[in-house]
Amino acid sequence: MYSVEWQKRGLPHAHILIWLLNKLHSNEVDDIISAEIPDPVTDPRLHDIVTTQMVHGPCGALNPLSPCMADGKCTKRYPRPLVAETVTGNDGYPVYRRRSKEDNGRTIKVKVQNQEIEIGNEFIVPYCPLLSRIFETHANVESCHSAKxxxxxxxxxxxxxxxxxxxxxxxxxxxxxxxxxxxxxxxxxxxxxxxxxxxxxxxxxxxxxxxxxxxxxxxxxx
Incomplete structure (x- = not known):
């Protein structure tokens, strides 16, 4: 099932729901969906796509003036918690692996209000490496187990x-x-x-x- 809408600037935006023939187990999610910064040495192309298209904000304490902020909190629930392994969430969405800098997680530097700051995997929007390489654009991919x-x-x-x-x-x-x-x-x-x-x-x-x-x-x- 899919539906196409047009956002405020007139660009098309597709919402796509795909049913998998076989159940996706928690230990297989990392093979399809990632929420981490790729290795710039082994995969520089994917690293460039993710760091330019799949970074949310930054917001929160780093940028309280971000458009996603309301009542002092991010409406998209960023920054997300850093975890060492992917676990199944209670609301139908998994908690994706987001390793910290101390756990070999990668970081990048971005500009916020003319200041360069360092951010990690807590601001990465979940993506599918295969689809990101194909379309080279923002493509949020989630594994959902809810009727919502x-x-x-x-x-x-x-x-x-x-x-x-x-x-x-x-x-x-x-x-x-x-x-x-x-x-x-x-x-x-x-x-x-x-x-x-x-x-x-x-x-x-x-x-x-x-x-x-x-x-x-x-x-x-x-």
Whole structure:
């Protein structure tokens, strides 16, 4: 299942949910998903992609003015705790391995408000090394074991575009209802996407409601 939306600057943003045929065990997560800075010597290309595309913030005490901050805390829960091994989380998401500098974890230097600071794996957004190498862009990949992920994508499919209500009236007009109309802003990227008939969302296999009811039972799904 996937859904495509357009963010504030008009760039397309895809939310994709993939079901795996075989269960992904906790000891296999590190083979697919990483939340650490790659080795700049053995894999300089991936190191460049991750350090330019997959670093959150920095925020928190290092940058209280970051856009993700609200009431003194990061709304995306960064910086994340540093742990030596990946463990299964209680909310459906694993706690990914993020080794500290003392545990051979790597660090990088970034500029915050014209000052150069050192950060580690606590600010790395989880990514798939294979997908990062292919697309060379920001691609957050998570292993989720919760039904909330399905609800999350269904919300994006059905919520519709951002809309605004505005009124156009002369100086002495009193007919409020007739002078109001719905307005919708469509960016150039979204307009081109729709003109070329690209897919906005897709579900495979398709699930539809059947008008079949068992006695004293619920409607069936196919």
């Amino acid at each position: 992920s399905i609800k999350y994508l269904c919300k994006y499919v059905t919520k519709g575009s951002d809309m605004a209500v505005f009124g156009i009236a002369s100086e002495n007009a009193n007919d409020e209802i007739s002078n109001f109309q719905m307005g919708r802003y469509v960016s150039t990227n979204e307009a081109l996407w729709r003109l070329l008939s690209f897919q906005i969302h897709e579900r495979y296999p398709t699930v539809v409601h059947l008008a079949v009811h068992l006695e004293n039972g619920q409607s069936l799904l196919h």
